[in-house]
Amino acid sequence: MMFETMQKILANVDCSYADLRYEEMKDEAILFKGPELTRIGSNSTSGYVVRVLKNGGLASVAFTNLKDAEKALLRATENALLMGSQRRKPVELARVKPVQGMYQPELKEDPRTISLSEKLDLIRTYNDIPLQHENIVTTITYYHELIREKYFINTEGSRLKEDMITTQLYAVIKSQDGTNIQDIAFAIGGSNGFSKIRHRESLFEQRSRVALDLLKAEPVSGGVYNCLLDPELAAVFTHEAFGHFSEADIIENLPALRAKMQRGAPIGSEKLSITDDATLTEHLGAYKYDDEGIPARPVALMTGGVLTGRLHSRRTAVEFDEPLSGHCIAQDYRYAPIVRMGTIFIEPGGHSFEHLLQDLGSGLYLIESNGGETSGENFTFGAQYGYHIKNGKLGKMIRDINISGNLYQSLKDITAIGKELVISEAGGCGKGQSNIHSCMGSPPVLIKNLVIGGV
Amino acid sequence: MEKLLEQAKRVSEQAEVYESKVEEHSVTMENGKLQDIESKYLTIINLRIIKDGKLGFAYGCDFTQRQDLLHNALKFLYGGIEAPYKFPCSQALPEFNTYDPAIETINSRDMSAECDRIFDYLSSRTTAEINIYATTRSEKIRILNSHNTDLFDRSSSYTVDCEVVYPGSAASMWRTFSSKRFEEIPVPLTHELSQLYSLSVPVVQPSSDKMQILFMPNSLDTINWRIMNATNAESIYKKFSPLTNKLEQKIFDQQVTVYDDPNNDLYPRARAFDDEGVACAPLTIVENGILKNFYNNLFFAQKLDMPATGHGYKADQSRKPYPTLSHMHLKPGKKSFKALVAAIKRGIILEYAMGLHCGNIAHGDFSVGIGTGLFVENGIIVGRVKDAMVAGNIYETLNQVIHIEDRFHLGSQMPAILCDGVSVSIK
DSSP states (O other), X not given: OHHHHHXXXXXXXXXXXXXEEEEEEEEEEEEEETTEEEEEEEEEEEEEEEEEEETTEEEEEEESOGGGHHXXXXXXXXXXXXXXXXXXXXXXXXXXXXXXXXXOOOOSSOGGGSOHHHHHHHHHHHHHHHHTSTTEEEEEEEEEEEEEEEEEEETTSOEEEEEEEEEEEEEEEEEEETTEEEEEXXXXXXXXXXXXXXXXXXXXXXXXXXXXXXXXXXXXXXXXXXXXXXXXXXHHHHHHHTGGGGBHHHHTTOHHHHHHTOTTOBOSOTTOOEEEOTTOTTSTTOOSBXXXXXXXOOEEEEETTEEOOOBOOHHHHHHHTOOOOOOEEOSSTTSOOEEOOSEEEEOOOSBOHHHHHHHHOSEEEEEEEEEEEEETTEEEEEEEEEEEEETTEEEEEEEOEEEEXXXXXXXXXXEEEBSOOEEEEEEOOOSSSOOTTOEEEEOOEEEEEEEEEOO | OHHHHHHHHHTSSEEEEEEEEEEEEEEEEETTEEEEEEEEEEEEEEEEEEETTEEXXXXXXXXXXXXXXXXXXXXXXXXXXXXXXXXXXXXXXXXXXXOOGGGGGOOHHHHHHHHHHHHHHHHTTOSOEEXXXXXXXXXXXXXXXXXXXXXXXXXXXXXXXXXXXXXXXXXXEEEEEEESSOOOOOHHHHXXXXXXXXXXXXXXXXXXXXXXXXXXXXXXXXHHHHHXXXXXXXXXXXXXXXXXXXXXXXXXXXXXXEEEOTTXXXXXXXXXXXXXXXXXXXXXXXXXXXXXXXXXXXXXXXHTTXXXXXXXXXXSTTSOOEEOOTTEEEXXXXXXXXXXXXXXXXXXXXXXXXXXXXXXXXXXXXXXXXXXXXXXXXXXEEEEEOSEEEEEEHHHHTTSEEEEBSSOOTTSSSOOEEEEEEEEEEO
């Protein structure tokens, strides 16, 4: 029925290509702040995004009400004509065969079959664990389940429906001793069912202990250090240091940077290989088709330090004359799709964690991520906590750790990579629009000469 | 909206319906090339009900699905979430000049032409790669509640971001111009951008040290977020804020005055009421270094037994109103921007900081990466630093204020502020 409605919308558009995406989004959320429940319930919203390619210009319009469809199409067509008239080089889209299909992820426990009261009981149980401790003053425990039913058609004959079902639990545990307040944040979940949310009591207990230990930790002194990054932190490093520059639309119109980022360019250490793979169904970043109807596929972005691949939309694939990858994604119906990472990770190396510690000798062991940001060639990312390392042995705990890096140097400063790859259950990327599905992973990684901020 | 309100009133003691309709058009020009044209026509509806002192909340985007909204709001009641407040009866609020009808006539061609003009100006004066993002936006907000509040707000804005990118680096500097109507970006704004860019092309590597930092408006969120967090009623109620018992005490240098002014309709998006229908008015947070007020929403006003300050805003369509300093300003001081730069013996003009969300925000600590920073020695801009971080605590940093700019910096609603003794780590 929805496909018929969508076909009617596109029926009269006069252009070389158009596509229409419709999404119904349903979410269910439970939020505790301390012992208080502050949010519970379900909601649904929906909307459309139309894109029109005409006379070498591509434009998009997002709209929530069906009665705005005609206005939206008119606007998209006018804007596409304007763009076409102003560009020296017309927009072209990579040729693809039309695709038809319906895709539902395989789920280990469909969250829609679990009652709200059962979810509430579980989240309350988790939330209560840290609150039992003296000096744990509050928590934020936020369960969010997002069901996106996405419909996609285009004028080439593609017709797809894909359901994306994400269950995530995000938690912050705050400890306090006098004026000293510390917190630890973490997340669990994925795109393959509610089972990932269950049986995580020991994680909440362990995180509570870290939050309490942080009260006794010292702020790190600013300086330049050799560092061992744990898998989660190294994963964020990958995303910020390199991931964004593998998105073709970021470097497309920066000629000097684009010249440095040709395939075959040595960008990183010889030990470093990086892949993006949105087909890993057990992880948060999984999807079958992107929002242009292109199937996702694994992409070797870097191999032995050399740039070997890039993430593309249909438009950028033509611009760069490179293969399609299926990485054109929108946050939801309010946005046109842009090039996004799926699940990006550093490939495992050969070293045990103990060997990496010995290799480090003296420096810092930095653990878990506090987020990050990229601004051009510079990037920053934060660690939740860490330890001084002396002669390969763990020393005092440190906190308030933020790290700066540089695209051209930091990837080359990687000296060793561990053998156990861990894909993070926390995801998210704020490039232009949020994308909760963008996730990352890594083994532990040894990097020299990282700038750490501190007083 | 009226039908939904009536239905909601039948099942609750209090009800509120909120609707926002946004029309937005944007043009992106990258390195002189028209890259993207996007439009949006979006509607969001929120429903809140209060029954037996408990809150029901739901959101959607279509009034034809009133039953679903009501059902979801009633389901929310199951959580037993406290709502110890009354929706306001807001009548006869002042009207502000927030909307220019001509914004509806501006099309992408007009914005594209203006982007071309800005590009020509900047490209003739710099070696930069230049990106320009222009957006027109008009929004209608209406709030109805069961206490006969019926408020309507219509606003328009035109915003243009001009970004100059260092070739090969992708690091950049930018300026934002915002107005209620479509107009040409003032020449002094693009002139300053081109001048600062040209002075900062060489890359320099000074040694790490404590330095003077000139926080520009694009990096001031480093400080502002921590002030907002510390003076937010939730932080006060939960006793996380280091300012909990410090009203009327000196917390910053006497040059520092922080205030929120939602009624100033010289700038876009002035408001007469917040997203809960509570009347807005100017509020001084810090005056000459002395802490004067906290800000709240209806919930935390009740919890702290203080008057509602009219700062309940939605961060997102799916959120309830939360205390937000939506129109925050720092009061200008006495020195020109030129004088501020001249006063730097050894320091950095911090154009942009990365990772503001990192660090112990509650404590006022900051440790941020320098996205773009201009190194200054003896009042002269020497070049640009890379791979560097700035760290400190706002309660120390804002007690070491040297000077504050004598006006809102070009294109922003904040002055630049020069502080001493901030730790800088550089590779």
